[in-house]
Amino acid sequence: MTHALTRAALGAALMLAASGALAADKLKVGFMLPYSGTFAALGNAIENGFKLYVAEQGGKLGGREIEYFKVDDESNPSKAAENANRLIKRDQVDVLIGTVHSGVAMALAKAAKDADTTLIVTNAGANAITGPLCGPGIFRTSFTNWQPAYAMGPVAKARGHKTAVTITWKYAAGDEAIGGFKEGFEQAGGKVVKELSLPFPNVEFQSLLTEIAALKPDMVFTFFAGGGAVKFVQDYHAAGLDKTIPLYGSGFLTDGTLQAQGASAQGLLTTLHYADGLNTPRDNAFRADYSKAYGAQPDVYAVQGYDAAQLMQSGLSAVQGDFTKKADFRQAMRGATVDSPRGAFTLSTAGNPVQDIYLRRVDGLENKVVEVAVRKLADPARGCKL
Ligand code: PHB
Secondary structure, three states, X not given: OHHHHHHHHHHHHHHHHHHHHHHHOOEEEEEEEOOOOOOHHHHHHHHHHHHHHHHHOOOEEOOXXXXXXXXXXOOXXXXXXXXXXXXXXXXXXXXXXXXOOHHHHHHHHHHHHHHOOEEEEOOOOOHHHHOOOOOOOEEEOOOOOHHHHHHHHHHHHHOOOOEEEEEEXXXXXXXXXXXXXXXXXXXXXXXXXXXXXXXXXXXXXXXXHHHHHHHOOOEEEEEOOHHHHHHHHHHHHHOOHHHOOOEEEEHHHHOOOHHHHHHHHOOOEEEEOOOEOOOOHHHHHHHHHHHHHHOOOXXXXXXXXXXXXXXXXXXXXXXXXXOOOHHHHHHHHHOOEEXXXXXXXXXXOOOOEEEEEEEEEXXXXXXXXXXXXXXXXXXXXXXXXX
């Protein structure tokens, strides 16, 4: 009897010691992002946004200090599984944050699911991540490729365009953005007459621009981002095409790129889940903090990183920082309302933001909000069984 009591007391003491150690342990966050190549600036903005929110919380999330691990994924899908497993197996991170490129992100999501590691996707729009690849531990604070592109369909039709040519990189993000636009545009009564593409991340646009000039559509819709977007907008302008065939895109075309695009981007209309000039107290405070911390204005990528940290905070506060309560942590995240600089959003069952998509017009160095193109747009999450 005495012996049994002693053992029970010892067990309790050990459990207490263990939970004490747990609270003291740092939370391991793994960034799998592009730090080189055409999307390097996007990866850096995501990391900056994430760290800004953590700094605003006194350097902790859910009361826990954070230890960061980083891998440069180079936006290279052929290295993606290996890179993901460096963070999952070698570094044993608690949460994965990444990435930008849809092809890389699909491999990352598969690796995260196999290891049952929580993943927050901070950009890549691959529809499959919150479609067939969805799962209880898979979240996204950005968008699906379908979302912003679909929203442009009715806008373009309302502006009187009946025919469109599309042009993009031939990979998941490009294909799916074009698919989204086509769905929205054709539902509204327009017609996509030709779909042009080139391999990622090539920027030799000349022969395709010549083809567009010959086709003479009412408009062009495009998905390009990062360095490729800079070059495409410059080349479209240099070819004089913008004088006769208006160019539209999902907003990545002009986000984080305006300094480099200069005069060539002026007046462009795009659709995206963030915009300049929202002028809400939440966005103004975020922008002031971001520019103070980094000496630059934030873009959509910074917002997506910032919101990943906010989403983690919601999950962690529900479990008082006890990361071993994985199911409760995830459930709290899925039910969260994220107080984003873009405007508050909730997550769909599949884990993707249900969010307003803005129509924006380039004016100087800003993507100024024109109006809300589609309110509370939810991705259809085709193929997700949850
Ligand atoms: C993607 O590959 O999903 C992607 C990349 C860059 C963007 C948007 C989407 O700006």
